[in-house]
Amino acid sequence: VMAARFLLRRAVPALRHARCYADAPAAQMSFTFASPTQVFFKEASVKQIDVPTLTGAFGILPAHVPTLQVLRPGIVTVFGDDGSSTKYFVSSGSVTVNADSSVQLLAEEAVPLDSLDLATAKANLEKAQSELVGVSDEAARAEVLISVEANEAIVKALE
Amino acid sequence: MFARTGAALFLPQCGQVRNMATLKDITIRLKSIKNIQKITKSMKMVAAAKYSRAERSLKPARVYGTGAMALYEKAEIKAPEDKNKHLIIGVSSDRGLCGAIHSSVAKAMKNEIAKLLGAGKEVMIVNVGDKLRGLLYRTHGQHILINCKEVGRKPPTFTDASIIATELLDSGYEFDQGSILFNRFRSVISYKTDEKPLFSLDTVANSENMGIYDDIDADVLRNYQEFALVNIIYFGMKESTTSEQSARMTAMDSASKNASEMIDKLTLTFNRTRQAVITKELIEIISGAAALE
Numbered sequence: 001v002m003a004a005r006f007l008l009r010r011a012v013p014a015l016r017h018a019r020c021y022a023d024a025p026a027a028q029m030s031f032t033f034a035s036p037t038q039v040f041f042k043e044a045s046v047k048q049i050d051v052p053t054l055t056g057a058f059g060i061l062p063a064h065v066p067t068l069q070v071l072r073p074g075i076v077t078v079f080g081d082d083g084s085s086t087k088y089f090v091s092s093g094s095v096t097v098n099a100d101s102s103v104q105l106l107a108e109e110a111v112p113l114d115s116l117d118l119a120t121a122k123a124n125l126e127k128a129q130s131e132l133v134g135v136s137d138e139a140a141r142a143e144v145l146i147s148v149e150a151n152e153a154i155v156k157a158l159e
Numbered sequence: 160m161f162a163r164t165g166a167a168l169f170l171p172q173c174g175q176v177r178n179m180a181t182l183k184d185i186t187i188r189l190k191s192i193k194n195i196q197k198i199t200k201s202m203k204m205v206a207a208a209k210y211s212r213a214e215r216s217l218k219p220a221r222v223y224g225t226g227a228m229a230l231y232e233k234a235e236i237k238a239p240e241d242k243n244k245h246l247i248i249g250v251s252s253d254r255g256l257c258g259a260i261h262s263s264v265a266k267a268m269k270n271e272i273a274k275l276l277g278a279g280k281e282v283m284i285v286n287v288g289d290k291l292r293g294l295l296y297r298t299h300g301q302h303i304l305i306n307c308k309e310v311g312r313k314p315p316t317f318t319d320a321s322i323i324a325t326e327l328l329d330s331g332y333e334f335d336q337g338s339i340l341f342n343r344f345r346s347v348i349s350y351k352t353d354e355k356p357l358f359s360l361d362t363v364a365n366s367e368n369m370g371i372y373d374d375i376d377a378d379v380l381r382n383y384q385e386f387a388l389v390n391i392i393y394f395g396m397k398e399s400t401t402s403e404q405s406a407r408m409t410a411m412d413s414a415s416k417n418a419s420e421m422i423d424k425l426t427l428t429f430n431r432t433r434q435a436v437i438t439k440e441l442i443e444i445i446s447g448a449a450a451l452e
Contacts, residue, residue, distance in 0.1 A: 034223040036317040036393055042222050054379065065373040068230065070382040094386050096226075098233045099371055104226040106390060108317065 029062040030102040033078070033088075035110045040088065041078070048079040049103065051095050052153075066099045071107065073153040087113040089157055091150060118158040125151035182436060185429045189422065196418035202256070203411035210347075210404035213314060217344060217401045224394025227387050228355065234368040236358055238336035243280050246304075246337030246357065247271055248327075249295075250395040251288035252311030257407040260342055260399075261290040263352045267340050271354075272299060283332055287323060287396065304332055315400055320393035328385065335359050341395035342402035348409060350402035355391060360384050 031049065033041040049060045052074025071093040079085045093107035128147040135141050230236075249268045251261045268284060268291075275282045283304040286292045292306045305326055310319075336358055343353035360381055363369060 032222065032226045032229075034219060034226055036223055036390075037216065037219055039219040039222045054382075066371050067373045068375050068379065068383050070379050070386070092386075094383050096230045098229065100233065102229065102233070104229050106223060106226050106386070108386075 028101065029060075030100075031078075031105070032103070033076070033105040033107070033110070035093075035107045038110070040110065043102075046078055046080050047083075049105065050075075050077040050079075051105065052076070052090075053095065060095075060097055060103055062101050064097050064101070064103075067097050069095045071095060071105075073150040075113065075153075075157045076105065076107075076110070087157075089113050089116055089154060113157060116154055116158060118155065121151055121154040121158060125155055182429070182432050185425060185432060189425050189429060192418055192421050192425065196415055196422065199411045199414040199418060203408055203415060206404050206407040206411060209314075210401065210408055213397070213401040213404050214344070216314065217397050220394060220397040224390060224397070227390035227394065230387070231356065231358060231363075234366065234372075236363055236366045236368065238356070238358060238362050242335035242362075244332070244334045245275050245280050245282040246285065246327075246332065246334035247282060248285040248337065248339040248357070248392065248395070249287065249291050250339065250341035250392075250399045251286075251291045252399065252403055253289040253308060254311050255290060256410060257403050258410045260350075260403050260406050261288070261294060264340055264342060265291055265294040267352045267354070268295065269299070271338070271340070272302060283334070285323070285327060287392075287399075304330055310396075311400065311403065315393070315396035317389070317393050320396060321389045323392055324385065324389040327388070333359070336362060339391055339395045341399045342406075343398050344401040344405065347405050350406065353398075355395070357388065357391060358384075 028045050030043045031041050031046045032043055033039075033049075047061070050057060051060065051069070052072050053069040054072050055069065057074065071090055073091050074089070076088045076090050077085055078088070088107075088110050089112075090107040091109040093105070093110075095106075096104045098104075125148065128144055128151055131144045132141075132148055135144050247268055249264050251264045255261070272282055272284070282302055284295070284299065284302050285305045285307075286295065286303060287307045288310045289306070289308050292303070296303060305323075307323060334357075336356065338354045338356050340352060340354050342350045344350050363384060364377070364380060369375070
């Protein structure tokens with residue numbers, strides 16, 4: 001049974017509507033979401049999590065294929081068991097989905113979305129873009145590019 | 160009676176000059192110990208404040224750290240036995256007066272190094288904290304890869320951990336496996352020197368259980384590993400500061416208590432000496448007056 005479920009997981013891409021786990025026992029997801037200074041969820045049971053990764057955004061449900069991913073600046077949406085959803089903005093980090101359906105989402109910096117201000121984000125984005133034109137040093141250029149990407153993501157998230 | 164007291168007093172007569180000087184000596188000693196007690200009491204209060212702040216920030220850091228190590232535990236990644244290059248990261252701080260914090264980490268590091276060298280492996284160490292450098296550079300100076308200073312003045316941040324990790328990765332030492340030694344905080348009065356494993360990129364990539372993890376390419380794994388390294392260093396530093404502040408609090412507390420004890424004893428000696436001096440002067444006066452009659 002385990003082998004069959006394994007093959008089924010590998011064959012089906014990680015899209016919400018393409019799944020059909022009605023017959024498989026719904027494993028409980030143990031979700032831990034933390035930044036170095038704050039814990040948002042600790043071994044909580046949630047329905048689904050949408051994460052932005054370097055290879056694209058995908059959603060994680062209980063019994064997801066085990067995987068390791070690196071986060072990019074973007075929104076993490078957590079859908080609780082009661083249907084409510086909360087959004088957080090993460091700067092970077094990693095997400096681990098283990099075989100026992102436990103998910104560790106470790107973000108370098110994470111804030112709830114409503115604590116971000118659109119006007120400040122737009123101003124920062126313009127400043128970063130103007131800096132990008134002037135900078136020449138390799139390392140400084142990388143830093144400015146990161147700043148541009150992060151601010152773009154914040155602006156897109158808030159709009 | 161006077162003759163007898165005269166005889167009895169004869170012995171301390173030679174020490175009489177000493178007694179007079181001793182009164183001033185005792186006063187000086189008493190004043191200096193009182194000052195020391197004030198200092199150790201204030202150091203204890205400062206350490207208590209820093210400890211409560213460190214303990215509060217340790218709670219989320221612990222969740223974060225255990226989350227970072229979850230992969231290695233769940234996938235049961237074990238380093239192969241035949242690998243040669245080892246790395247030991249020792250986490251401590253720059254400042255003393257905290258009991259056995261630095262020496263316990265240094266002792267554990269020395270034991271590890273001896274064990275690894277005995278098995279014929281190559282080992283390099285990273286010292287986070289100047290005290291470790293002081294304890295290790297004489298005997299194991301040739302194994303030191305990186306020294307970190309200015310640790311312990313301010314609470315450690317994720318940025319500090321990432322600076323250390325960057326230096327380590329830039330140093331060019333391709334370690335196959337390693338461990339991080341730090342003092343894990345157990346309670347206000349106790350800590351324990353603990354060790355957590357570090358794995359290299361190759362070990363993780365070739366581990367048998369990694370096959371179940373879907374869709375991982377080398378780039379993603381490298382980023383993931385680097386991030387995990389920073390997380391583990393951050394976790395070690397947070398635990399270490401909390402243990403250090405609680406140990407300093409305990410040490411300064413016992414120092415203050417010892418100082419109080421010494422003050423009590425010295426005060427008694429002072430009073431006894433003062434009374435002896437007064438008695439002696441009275442006897443001199445009386446025997447002088449008796450001689451005049």
